[in-house]
Amino acid sequence: MAGRGEIMGERTILGKVIIKGKIELLTGLHIGGADMGITIGGLDARVIRDPMSNQPYIPGSSLKGKMRSLLERSLDLEFNRHGGSGVYRHECSKEDCPVCRLFGSTKGQEPDSRNIPSKLIVRDAFLTEESEEELRNLDTDLPYTEWKTENALDRVTAAANPRSIERVPKGAKFEFEMIYTAETENHIEEDLTNLFSAMALLEDEYLGKGGSRGNGKVKFKIESIEVRTKNYYLTGEEKEKHAILEDGKTCTPLEARDKADEIALYFTNSG
Numbered sequence: 533m534a535g536r537g538e539i540m541g542e543r544t545i546l547g548k549v550i551i552k553g554k555i556e557l558l559t560g561l562h563i564g565g566a567d568m569g570i571t572i573g574g575l576d577a578r579v580i581r582d583p584m585s586n587q588p589y590i591p592g593s594s595l596k597g598k599m600r601s602l603l604e605r606s607l608d609l610e611f612n613r614h615g616g617s618g619v620y621r622h623e624c625s626k627e628d629c630p631v632c633r634l635f636g637s638t639k640g641q642e643p644d645s646r647n648i649p650s651k652l653i654v655r656d657a658f659l660t661e662e663s664e665e666e667l668r669n670l671d672t673d674l675p676y677t678e679w680k681t682e683n684a685l686d687r688v689t690a691a692a693n694p695r696s697i698e699r700v701p702k703g704a705k706f707e708f709e710m711i712y713t714a715e716t717e718n719h720i721e722e723d724l725t726n727l728f729s730a731m732a733l734l735e736d737e738y739l740g741k742g743g744s745r746g747n748g749k750v751k752f753k754i755e756s757i758e759v760r761t762k763n764y765y766l767t768g769e770e771k772e773k774h775a776i777l778e779d780g781k782t783c784t785p786l787e788a789r790d791k792a793d794e795i796a797l798y799f800t801n802s803g
Contacts, residue, residue: 560699731785
C-alpha cells in the first residue's frame, strides 16, 4: 500500500525536520561575489558579502547546489540536462528519483516533464558572533577576510602569472540551518539518509572555488535535529516537537545518518 503523499501530484505536509549547527572552515573559503573590476594592485576575485553588514557569508544556493551535485555523482545518475556554460546536471520528473524529489527539478522539454518542488530548504549561513569578532580584529587589509596570492605557471617558459583572490580565513565558523519537509512516509528515511550522506561527501570535497588549489575544505558540526509534526503547526502543542539530539550533544553527518530511521518513525501515523 502506498504511503500518504505518494499519489502523483499530491503535496501533503506531515511535518518538518529542522537541522542546525556550525560549518567550520578547515582551509580558506572563496565563494565569489560581484565583479567590482580589476584595479592595479587589487584583487582579481572577491568573496560574496552581506550588503548590510559587509560580512562574508555562505549562500544557501552554493551549499545546496554542491550537495546535490555530489549526490547525483555518487548515485551514478545521468547528466541529462544542459544548464548553460557547458554545465550538465541531472534533472527529471520521476517521483522515485532520490535527487529530484529531495532537491527539486524544473520542467524540461520532454512531453511528460513537470516541476517538482524541493523538499529541502537551505538557509544562507552567516558568521557566528565569535568568528565575527575574531575576523574583525584580524590584522589584514580586508574586512573579515585575507588575501591569497596564487601563481599560474607557463608550462614552457615557467613564467609566473600571479593572481590574488580573497578568502575567508581558516577557522571561521558559520551557523547553518536546513529544513526538510516530510511529505511521503515511504521516502522520509531515504531522503534524510541521502541528505546526511551528501553533507559527509562535501566534507571530503570542497565548497566554493579553487578546491584543487587548497580552498574550501569544511566540516559540519550538527548541534540540533528537531522533528516538528504537522500537529505542532496546527495546535502549537509542545509534545508535537521532538529533539533527536540530547541537550549539549553534537554529531557528525554520518552519525546523523544513523538516526534517519528514528526520525522517520515520528511521522508514521502522525495525523
